[in-house]
Amino acid sequence: MQDGNDGNRAGLDQQASDGKEWVCKPCHVGPYTGPKREPVLRLIDVEKTLDGRKVLDGVTLEIPRGQITAIIGLSGAGKSLLLKHMIGLMKPDRGQVLLDGVDINRLTRQGLNDARKRFGMLFQSGALFDSLTVFENVAFPLREKTSTPEGELREKVRGILRKVGLEKAVEKFPDELSGGMVRRVALARAVVMDPEIILFDEPTTGLDPIIRNSILNLICRTYHEHHFTMVMISHDLPDIFQRCQHFAVVHDGRVVEVGTSEEIQHSVDPFVRQLVDGDIAGPVQLM
Amino acid sequence: MVLSIADALGSRAIRATRSLGKMGMFLGASLARAAVPPYRVRNIVKQVHFVGVKSVFVIVLTAAFTGMVLALQGFYTLRKFGSEGLLGSAVALSLIRELGPVLSALMVTGRAGSALTAEIGIMRIGEQIDSLETMGIDPMQFLVAPRILGFLLSVPLLTAIFDVIGIYGGYLVGVKLLGVNAGVFLGQMEASVVLGDVTNGIWKSLAFALLIAWVCTFKGYFARHGAEGVSRATTSAVVVSSVLVLVCDYFITSVLL
Secondary structure (H helix, E strand, C coil), X not given: CCCHHHHHHHHHHHHHHHHHHCCECCCCECCCCCCCCCEEEEEEEEEEEEXXXXXXXXXEEEEECCCEEEEEECCCCCHHHHHHHHCCCCCCCEEEEEECCEEHHHCCHHHHHHHHCCEEEECCXXXXXXXXXXXXXXXXXXXHHCCCCHHHHHHHHHHHHHHCCCCCCCCCCHHHCCHHHHHHHHHHHHHCCCCCEEEEECCCCCCCHHHHHHHHHHHHHHHXXXXXXXXXXXXXXXXXXXXXXXXXXXECCEEEXXXXXXXXXXXXXXXXXXXXXXXXXXXXXXX | CHHHHHHHHHHHHHHHHHHHHHHHHHHHHHHHHHHCCXXXXXXXXXXXXXHCHHHHHHHHHHXXXXXXXXXXXXXXXXXXCCCHHHHHHHHHHHHHXXXXXXXXXXXXXXXXXXXXXXXHHHHHHCCHHHHHHHCCCCHHHHHHHHHHHXXXXXXXXXXXXXXXXXXXXXXXXXXXHCCCCHHHHHHHXXXXXXXXXXXXXXXXXXXXXXXXXHHXXXXXXXXXXXXXXXXXXXXXXXXXXXXXXXXXXXXXXXXXX
């Protein structure tokens, strides 16, 4: 099993050379061509214990700027916790989370709030405010964090809702929406502030294949338009191999392998092999 | 055996102390957020409407019947001593000093406190609070502080309404039903109620408002384990708030008397 640290560096190097060739096959989205290739986020030896169980056990991981990084692994492996550590929703017991070299856990409350302006996050449940309409949900960050004039704000929100195909649902409340619509509203809300980094916590879990593909296409299109740095937790194997450039495999609170789509798919690590192939037999015995 | 009992008691004591400390920190943080801008006036007004305006009906109903039963019981008790004339004082003082603040607080706990815990609990379970944080919005300032201020503004006003309606209910039963002289009822009441009684009632209602808002927001904010967890948090918030209101009432009364 490859060590998270070494594998990570190797993966990034590989990515730097491979990234230019990368194209999202279903969407034909091209690679990031901006000037900076250094990691925007770095987790160094992050440990977290919850209810007496070590849920993150020395995670070291780099998130390359301007690329889509997929975090894959079994349910309960610590992937969502990893995402929460990246945005400072949880503090590690040990280790550092560096955003452009600054440890976000050492920031003041105001500093952390400012750092979070660089992020957008799409939660697994959507986490829409259920007392607000679709329009108000998407407009919420703009109203709270900017002084955008009302006319401009309405135009921007309607434009984003049009892009996600929800221009006719602006007056609906979250409980009147389907699962796919909720994720699309959540995606609209995550990008409305033009963040640099977007975190996706299982954006397609529980959706039918058509809606799932439409959400993934939407994510790819958003990436194509803005080249945000994206981190996505997903169980959509093997689809996800065609859409993401960089992969991290998490198992038992550790990053066991990082690399490109090709590297992960051809990994010789028994756990990664079992995960990729979806085999019942392997190092993980569930029954 | 003895050691294991001591161990269990010690663990409980540590857990209780930790929980109290957490509650104290939560209160301190929410009051600090309430004191500094942005004040989110719209949110505060919304809370005053929810806690205050929407509780008026239940407060009026409770107050009217409390005043009426006080007058009924008081009349027959005082008649034994030939002191029916003191009915106005008895009703007014009981309501202004004790029953007004306490019953208003208990009614608000049942109507608004439980809803507050459930609302914040659902927001916690549905990751809406996390979502606020990811947007760089402080949930303590956005959610908790306006609710605490809403309670602090509403509960004393509801208590005042409770007192007035309760006295009027007592007047109706005492004067119109049982035949106590109206002038005696009102005159005795005016003579016995002093400003200190009213201010004591206001202090109590302010203390109860803070207590209810504190316990209910805390229970909701740290709700866990899905719908059942929210249900447990709501029940616990109502029970703890109600008991604490009664306990605090005794201590505040003993200090203010």
